[in-house]
Amino acid sequence: MTEPSTFATAAYGGAGWSPRRRDHAGDMGPLWSGGIDSEWKTLRTVLLRRPGPEIAAEDVDAAQQLAPLDLGRAQAEHDRMAEAYRDAGVAVLKVPEVPRPAPNRMFCADLFAMTPQGAILARPASTVRAGEEVAVAHALAAAGVPILRTLTGTATFEGADLIWIDAATCLIGRGLRTNDAAIAQITGLLAEIGLEAVAVDMPFGTMHLMGMLSVVDADLAIAWPRRTPHRAVALMRARGIDVAFLPDADEAQANRGLNVVALGPRRVLMPDGNAAMRGFYEGLGIEVVATPMFELRKAAGAVGCLTGIVARDMG
Numbered sequence: 001m002t003e004p005s006t007f008a009t010a011a012y013g014g015a016g017w018s019p020r021r022r023d024h025a026g027d028m029g030p031l032w033s034g035g036i037d038s039e040w041k042t043l044r045t046v047l048l049r050r051p052g053p054e055i056a057a058e059d060v061d062a063a064q065q066l067a068p069l070d071l072g073r074a075q076a077e078h079d080r081m082a083e084a085y086r087d088a089g090v091a092v093l094k095v096p097e098v099p100r101p102a103p104n105r106m107f108c109a110d111l112f113a114m115t116p117q118g119a120i121l122a123r124p125a126s127t128v129r130a131g132e133e134v135a136v137a138h139a140l141a142a143a144g145v146p147i148l149r150t151l152t153g154t155a156t157f158e159g160a161d162l163i164w165i166d167a168a169t170c171l172i173g174r175g176l177r178t179n180d181a182a183i184a185q186i187t188g189l190l191a192e193i194g195l196e197a198v199a200v201d202m203p204f205g206t207m208h209l210m211g212m213l214s215v216v217d218a219d220l221a222i223a224w225p226r227r228t229p230h231r232a233v234a235l236m237r238a239r240g241i242d243v244a245f246l247p248d249a250d251e252a253q254a255n256r257g258l259n260v261v262a263l264g265p266r267r268v269l270m271p272d273g274n275a276a277m278r279g280f281y282e283g284l285g286i287e288v289v290a291t292p293m294f295e296l297r298k299a300a301g302a303v304g305c306l307t308g309i310v311a312r313d314m315g
């Protein structure tokens with residue numbers, strides 16, 4: 001007895017075969033979640049990691065922190081920040097538990113960078129933070145966010161070194177945390193999907209590009225005088241972005257007043273206690289929501305560093 005031929009059935013490419021026609025960019029939304037094409041469009045989803053006992057380092061400096069942290073106060077501040085996001089209508093995702101958590105894992109911004117089509121997983125530059133990216137990969141996968149790229153070889157990259165200046169262009173800061181190998185891999189990946197990465201060198205003794213530059217609207221960025229790479233400023237100006245330089249570098253340094261996250265166009269969540277910076281922002285027509293960071297900043301970061309940006313409005 002002969003079976004009927006499978007030839008010309010849909011499974012073998014017959015008339016009933018329905019080929020996939022939409023590209024990956026078109027799958028963002030219908031199939032996958034997440035994505036940003038700016039640093040300032042309405043914020044929809046963030047990834048956070050509430051600090052736990054891991055922040056209590058024996059050797060504060062070796063743990064890449066500035067001063068010992070009080071766990072209760074750090075947690076309370078982190079809870080306030082999460083609350084500020086929820087109050088602003090932003091969904092808050094969490095990084096799962098791991099057996100031996102590293103002291104800085106709460107700084108989610110460093111552990112991936114978001115693109116319009118998915119995440120680029122970080123590969124942190126120090127042994128202190130090596131591997132923090134694994135739990136973040138779990139969290140992104142669980143949330144249905146595509147991971148476009150995991151870095152390979154000796155590449156090191158931290159997400160806070162990548163900043164979008166328009167929908168097709170990002171800056172990558174080359175420095176202590178992000179090296180040439182990572183820049184080559186990220187530039188190649190973005191070129192594949194029609195996006196451009198412009199590498200800029202950062203001064204010795206600085207940490208991330210996020211620490212010198214913040215884009216808060218289609219036509220406005222805040223930058224640190226004499227620290228922001230020349231090429232970054234020139235490029236932003238050429239693209240019609242007004243670059244406003246901080247008036248009070250001391251306060252920004254002490255209180256991390258530049259370490260903000262845009263909740264939407266000209267609307268930022270910033271560390272509390274920065275009166276001069278707040279006035280400066282408001283003078284530029286920026287609405288400010290403040291949240292306390294007096295304890296958390298002892299770990300050398302604030303709102304921007306603690307927040308992994310998963311989704312904003314796009315287009």
Ligand SMILES: NC(=[NH2+])NCCC[C@H](N)C(=O)O
Nearest residue numbers: 064104107160299300301305
């Ligand atoms: N995006 C940031 N600025 N993150 C701050 C990270 C601070 C952390 N102690 C580290 O050294 O990695």
